Amino acid sequence: MSQITIYHNPACGTSRNTLALIRHAGLEPVVIEYLQTPPSLERLRELVAAVGVGVRGLLREKGTPFAELGLADPKWSDEQLLGFITQHPILLNRPVVLTPLGAKLCRPSEEVLELLPVGPLQPFTKSDGEQVVDTGLRRKPG
Structure with a gap:
């Protein structure tokens, strides 16, 4: 199976649910706990380009020194x-x-479904009890 990578914070519920959804699909991603292993400046540039939301789109405000x-x-x-x-x-x-x-950027966690190379998946229950139903819609490769 082709490689899947998640930049993960285990203290974040959305991140935990996203990782659980990937594993629910029977896939084991490369998990990068970016607080312990921060991406380099070059890697950040690559992530911004790959995600396509701009640098500000990848900035987190809540629980960070953003305002300060x-x-x-x-x-x-x-x-x-x-x-x-x-x-x-x-x-x-x-x-x-x-x-x-x-x-x-998989917020909410079910955004990851369109990136998974398998599916549709059986329903999944997130940690807050919300059920995720996979429609089977996926991005086209490339």
Whole structure:
């Protein structure tokens, strides 16, 4: 099976549910706990390009030093923002998942379904009790 990678924070419920959904599909991803093993500046650039939401789209505000650092101010360039993420990896929103079908910030966790190379899956119950039903729609490779 082709490689799947998740940039994961085990303290985040959405990240845990996303990882559980991948495993529910019978797949075992490469799990990068990015707070312990932060991505390099170059890797962050690659993630931003792959996900396609821009640097600000991958910034997390809640539970981070976002406000204290004044990152809402539009004066910060993308490169400066990437520098802040390398200094404070908690600023990277999660989970980011990469598969042969693409890359995505998987918020909510069921967003990962369109990236999985298998399916449709049996219904899945998230940790909060919400049931996820897979429609079987997937991205096209490439």
